Amino acid sequence: MISAPALLRDLLRCPSVTPADGGAQAVLIAALEGLGFTVTKLRFGEIENFFAERPGPGKHLCFAGHTDVVPPGEGWSHDPFAAEEEQGVIFGRGAVDMKGGIAAFVAAAAQTPGHVSLLITGDEEGEAEDGSVRVLAWLAAQGIRPDFCVVGEPTSRARLGDVVKIGRRGSLNARLTVHGRQGHAAYPHLADNAVHKFLPLLTALANARLDEGTDAFEPSTLQITSVDVGNAVTNVIPGSATARLNIRFNDLHSGASLTAWLGEAIARHAPGADLQVSVSGESFRSPPSDGLAALLRAVERVTGLAPEQNTGGGTSDARFIARYCPVAEFGLVGATMHKVDEAVPVADLLTLTEIYKALIAEVCA
Numbered sequence: 001m002i003s004a005p006a007l008l009r010d011l012l013r014c015p016s017v018t019p020a021d022g023g024a025q026a027v028l029i030a031a032l033e034g035l036g037f038t039v040t041k042l043r044f045g046e047i048e049n050f051f052a053e054r055p056g057p058g059k060h061l062c063f064a065g066h067t068d069v070v071p072p073g074e075g076w077s078h079d080p081f082a083a084e085e086e087q088g089v090i091f092g093r094g095a096v097d098m099k100g101g102i103a104a105f106v107a108a109a110a111q112t113p114g115h116v117s118l119l120i121t122g123d124e125e126g127e128a129e130d131g132s133v134r135v136l137a138w139l140a141a142q143g144i145r146p147d148f149c150v151v152g153e154p155t156s157r158a159r160l161g162d163v164v165k166i167g168r169r170g171s172l173n174a175r176l177t178v179h180g181r182q183g184h185a186a187y188p189h190l191a192d193n194a195v196h197k198f199l200p201l202l203t204a205l206a207n208a209r210l211d212e213g214t215d216a217f218e219p220s221t222l223q224i225t226s227v228d229v230g231n232a233v234t235n236v237i238p239g240s241a242t243a244r245l246n247i248r249f250n251d252l253h254s255g256a257s258l259t260a261w262l263g264e265a266i267a268r269h270a271p272g273a274d275l276q277v278s279v280s281g282e283s284f285r286s287p288p289s290d291g292l293a294a295l296l297r298a299v300e301r302v303t304g305l306a307p308e309q310n311t312g313g314g315t316s317d318a319r320f321i322a323r324y325c326p327v328a329e330f331g332l333v334g335a336t337m338h339k340v341d342e343a344v345p346v347a348d349l350l351t352l353t354e355i356y357k358a359l360i361a362e363v364c365a
């Protein structure tokens, strides 16, 4: 019998900081093969990934997750890779994001019949280029299309079961550079101050209201994250200035529409400024599906909570999966994710196992 806490401890002891795997996927593969899963290892570049599938009754339920973790950083009260337990709480980098979710799903699959698969990547916290995107392309080439996919990210906010994510905002980063002409501060008529040229544009961007939000999404937001002149002295008028910004956007926008909007703002407020854009994820929203309904019922049956359906937070691999099949995200309470002393209560692992069991039973009925 596989228990989620025991499997989680084994996974936490593998230091799988992206792109390293640290032996984490071998731990999972051994457990899954013991449960009758057929495992296909899918290494792309330096990234380990795998797809594991077990035949069974009912519709095909896929669980998607990542074994990689963010670096632990300094200041932990417990070794981040020792899986120490104190008063019913297990500490370790990845405890909630998201080795705990994976362990709970494997334990649930061990106890519940059904046509179940796992899509496991080692590249979610990094560039995400050699992970889920490529595994999904491989699945499509094999003609495998799950009926529903649940991503085990830590979506719960205050209590396990209070939030299910049905979409995510997109994220765009831009770098703006305004050019002027350097000169002596005492002779401004001979110079062209890049900062002065920049201010109207920065003010317009900082004050912009992109939208009012929708029924599923918060309003989109723009944050200027850096303004850089690099001027070490007091008597030089700067010849150029650079700023960076990040936009978190809902499905009223796309990376392309926002790039065009930034171009218009430049033309109006600082003509000639350079613009470089990188879109790290488009927004998406999962349409209602049988799988989502089953997930909501499973959460409510086990926890008594009617989960809020929400689209907040950063990007996740669900944005890639949404192009292939219906998807939603549900997992542990994320309060400690990416933080010092990341930790999960054993009780939450056991409850999450019960929820995933109920989900498998619903989808694979």
Ligand SMILES: [Zn+2]
Binding pocket: 066, 097, 098, 124, 153, 154
């Ligand atoms: Zn995660």
